[in-house]
Amino acid sequence: MNPHTCLLRNPPKDLACPRYGLSHIRPYRINRVQRRINCKTEREHRREVSPLKEHPEKKADRQPVEIGSIWEAKERIASHILQTPLLLSPALSEHTGGPVYLKLENLQPTGAFKIRGAANKILSLSPERQKRGVTTFSTGNHGLAVSYMARRFGIPAVVCVSRRVPPEKTDPIRRMGAKLVVHGNGQDDAESQCHRLEWEEGLTLIRPFDDPEVIAGQGTIGLELLEQVPDLGTVIVPLSGGGLFSGIGLAVKSNRPDARMIGVSMEHSAVMHQSLLQGKPVTLQEQDTLADSLLGGIGLENRYTFSMVRRWADETRLVSEKEIAEGMSWMFHQHKMVVEGAAATGLGALLSGRVRSGSQPVVVTISGCNVDPSVLLKAIDAGA
Numbered sequence: 001m002n003p004h005t006c007l008l009r010n011p012p013k014d015l016a017c018p019r020y021g022l023s024h025i026r027p028y029r030i031n032r033v034q035r036r037i038n039c040k041t042e043r044e045h046r047r048e049v050s051p052l053k054e055h056p057e058k059k060a061d062r063q064p065v066e067i068g069s070i071w072e073a074k075e076r077i078a079s080h081i082l083q084t085p086l087l088l089s090p091a092l093s094e095h096t097g098g099p100v101y102l103k104l105e106n107l108q109p110t111g112a113f114k115i116r117g118a119a120n121k122i123l124s125l126s127p128e129r130q131k132r133g134v135t136t137f138s139t140g141n142h143g144l145a146v147s148y149m150a151r152r153f154g155i156p157a158v159v160c161v162s163r164r165v166p167p168e169k170t171d172p173i174r175r176m177g178a179k180l181v182v183h184g185n186g187q188d189d190a191e192s193q194c195h196r197l198e199w200e201e202g203l204t205l206i207r208p209f210d211d212p213e214v215i216a217g218q219g220t221i222g223l224e225l226l227e228q229v230p231d232l233g234t235v236i237v238p239l240s241g242g243g244l245f246s247g248i249g250l251a252v253k254s255n256r257p258d259a260r261m262i263g264v265s266m267e268h269s270a271v272m273h274q275s276l277l278q279g280k281p282v283t284l285q286e287q288d289t290l291a292d293s294l295l296g297g298i299g300l301e302n303r304y305t306f307s308m309v310r311r312w313a314d315e316t317r318l319v320s321e322k323e324i325a326e327g328m329s330w331m332f333h334q335h336k337m338v339v340e341g342a343a344a345t346g347l348g349a350l351l352s353g354r355v356r357s358g359s360q361p362v363v364v365t366i367s368g369c370n371v372d373p374s375v376l377l378k379a380i381d382a383g384a
Contacts, residue, residue: 065212065304067254070219070247077119077217080149082108084221086228086363091334096350098357101229103221103365106339110144110172112293112368113218114208117243118145120217121206122155130155135203137161137194139187139293140169141368142208147176158203160194162186164286164295168372186286187296209243210298210305218244222251225363232259233360236346238367239263239272239316240294242305248365249312262355263309263316264345266291266324271298272309273316281306290324290341290379293368317355323348325379331366332380340371341379 084104092100105113122134133156136146143159150157157178161170163185173180183193198205207214225232225248235252237245249261265273268287275281281302286295298306319327327344330351331337339347346364349355 065215065219065246065250065308067250069212069216070223070251073116073120073213073216074220074223076123077116077220080119080123080152081116081220083224084108086225087335089335092330092347092350092364096357096362098359099361100350100357101361101363102335103225103363104337105221106337106343106366106369108368110141110148111370112141112145112340113221113244113365114141114145114368115148116220117209117211117214117217117247118142118206119149121211121213122146122149122153124213125204129204133157133201133203134206135160135194135197135201136206136208137187137190138165138208139295140165140173141293141370142206143173143178143180144169144176144370146206147173147178150178151176156203158194158197160190160197162190164292166292166372166375168375169370172370188283191297191299208296209241209246210302211243212304215243215247215250215304215308217247219247219251221365222248225252226255229361229363231360232256232363233358234260234262234355234362236262236264236349236355236362236364238291238294238342238345238365239265239270239309240342241296241298242272242309244365244367245313246305246308249308253312260314261312262349263313264349264355265294265316265318266341266345267318267320269295270318271296272306273318275306276310276313276316290321290328290375291345293340293342293370294345317349319345319348319352319354322382323352323354325382326351328371328376328379329382332376337366338369338371338376339366340368341375343367343369344379 084107087102089100089102108115135158137160147157159173159178160181183190197203239245245263252259266289268289269284271284281298281300283297324341324344327347331339343366
């Protein structure tokens with residue numbers, strides 16, 4: 001098997017509303033399941049604030065994320081996020097031979113899709129938990145999203161990052177008023193520090209990806225895609241911890257099971273890709289990459305995203321640093337937009353031919369734009 005490709009079986013059978021279709025999903029008996037969702041949120045909190053006390057047998061009680069949770073998230077976060085536009089790219093469509101659209105999550109208030117999951121998680125907390133404060137670990141964009149929402153609601157926030165996170169992403173976190181803790185040389189080190197704060201100070205942990213409310217928040221992108229491109233054929237998503245992929249995959253595949261879901265990562269330290277190949281979560285040493293937002297592990301005790309990505313992904317692909325640079329350069333020259341390396345992975349996969357389009361529409365998720373200007377200029381020169 002080509003090491004740049006991971007083909008996955010895709011056996012989804014349960015549609016969101018198999019009898020009535022997409023137009024009748026939205027009610028989804030929301031008023032009848034609200035109490036169950038609220039109870040689930042409180043149970044998850046009790047597990048999160050006491051991670052060392054959790055009995056291994058309790059893992060069997062964890063429920064998968066459901067399509068109804070994404071509809072709930074859509075209503076909850078509507079006034080706090082932007083329903084981002086979908087841009088047809090004539091140049092990329094001509095290059096690939098089929099219609100290609102760009103989902104512009106780089107236009108969100110924080111410059112990345114992460115605000116969706118952070119907003120949904122924070123807004124689902126009780127007033128008491130919000131008052132106590134929140135903490136998170138991040139490669140940058142999630143920390144900024146948590147800081148942004150915490151500032152809006154006057155919630156104390158502590159963000160843990162590693163030394164690898166560039167100033168372009170840490171400086172805005174400080175400006176939002178969050179306390180920034182720099183610890184270790186990778187996201188796993190930052191996560192350990194975050195768990196210590198959670199345990200010692202009673203803060204609520206806002207996980208960057210492996211959390212039901214965060215996954216549901218990211219899944220609202222999938223609902224928007226189904227409305228914007230009803231004949232959707234393929235969705236290309238940057239792949240790291242899997243929160244974005246899991247949410248979009250659940251939303252799209254539940255309503256268009258024949259649509260292709262393709263995850264794209266960088267060649268260096270592609271933890272989810274390697275975990276899928278080995279059939280279990282693994283750890284890899286982080287290496288420098290233009291797609292720094294995709295660095296970090298998925299957690300050896302991953303509860304949600306590993307199984308969800310394995311279920312919904314049709315394949316995953318790896319792109320080189322040169323191909324990422326070409327994607328950043330192409331977006332700058334063709335659409336006059338600045339995007340970060342992670343957001344350019346899908347573009348790089350299409351431009352290089354690692355992912356081929358068909359006759360049905362292809363959507364590339366442009367996940368963010370938070371990049372150091374000097375890095376961008378080098379990428380533009382390298383990709384020219």
